[in-house]
Amino acid sequence: MIVRELELDLDAFEGPFDLLLTLVLREELDLAEIDVAAIVVAFIERLVERDELDLEACGEFLVLVAALLELKARGLFPDEEAELSELEPEQAAAELARRLAEYRRMKEAAAWLSDRLEVERDRFFRLGPAPLAPRPERKLAPQDREQLATALRALAVPPPPVSLAHMALRFPPVGQFVERFRSLLRKRRRFDFDAEVENLSRGEVAVAFLALLELRKTGEIAIEQAAPFAPIRISRSDVERTDAWTARSA
């Protein structure tokens, strides 16, 4: 079976595999449009039809499809720094061959290990960490007591107080806003959060928002926001409930 003559019927291309490769290499066909998986399926279908495993063809196909996939990947991610792309074709082939050979060597090593495991399957031995005897503590050279006292005295000095001067931010307590929103809701059924905090500093707005979350947690209020960054509307939770009830019974 000749891989190059594999007939393909893809969305973007119809014809033999060899022509596809030629067109791709001449950049007359955008590889990004080509469904490589479909090529693989076509090949496998042909293989099944023939009912015999043609290793030569499989190997060649694998190399070609791998190259195709690599080209496609490069085309899809042009910014990716690929080590191979900077090499001349011949160097790239050499590098690929080196990698293949390295992998092949490791496969052979794996086969050797597998055989060895089979040969050595009769090995039985005791396992588990041995409880090792504790090492005798190393004796210290004679020490000067005065020196120890000096060292301790140096440690016993109270550390200088830590300055908090750089922490200029001061926040009002959350409770203050909780009370403020509560009294607001006693007067009005609804209010607009953004309007309420309009003249406050960024830090205060954050604390006010925390107060909102507190009130929501206790179930005192309902919060509504039509879309991200849209105005936040606050209402008494009983108001919302009444509305929902009205809507359902209507």
Add this chain to the structure above:
Amino acid sequence: MDRTLRLITSNPVDQLARTVEALLVIASQPLSVEELAEAAADDPQRIELALELLADRYREGRCGIVLERVAGGWAFRAAREAAEACARLFERPVQRGLSQAALETLAIVAYIGPCSRPEVARIRGVSADSAVASLVERGLIAEAGREDAPGGAVRYRTTPLFERVFGLESLSELPRLDDVGEDTGEIRSRLEAVAERRGA
């Protein structure tokens, strides 16, 4: 001076062999000559002599237990003729077979280790995460530091258990792989042939 005196008055090797024998029967992992010398408070060279004596006494076919040089030290194991009986009562150290992915990963770590998962993946062309995890779980490989770069990947090396399971004295007993190196030329010429045809 002290050393010479000790040599003259020291016990005969046979008595030292009994001490070494006792140490080895207590140990659950191979003991190196240095470890034995330290524990027996004797000379490493005399320990070697004692070990030779014991290795002959506990050789395959003579005793139910066999003394062998393995994983950089000396350890007792069961004689092979008792393997079947052992298997009825005990689990083998690597009871379930290793998958192809695990074997390949193990080979890479054994030959080029310490190496990281990305390095294994680069050679095998597929992710090595689950193979590495299963080998760590079986105790055949273990973490061995990290790659040099900051945040570098964890590196793995094979464990003494690996050498014991595979019956290796050390990693240098692994067969050389150079003899398959000539394949590079062949693979290369085939790749070039393909490239030529594609260019045509």
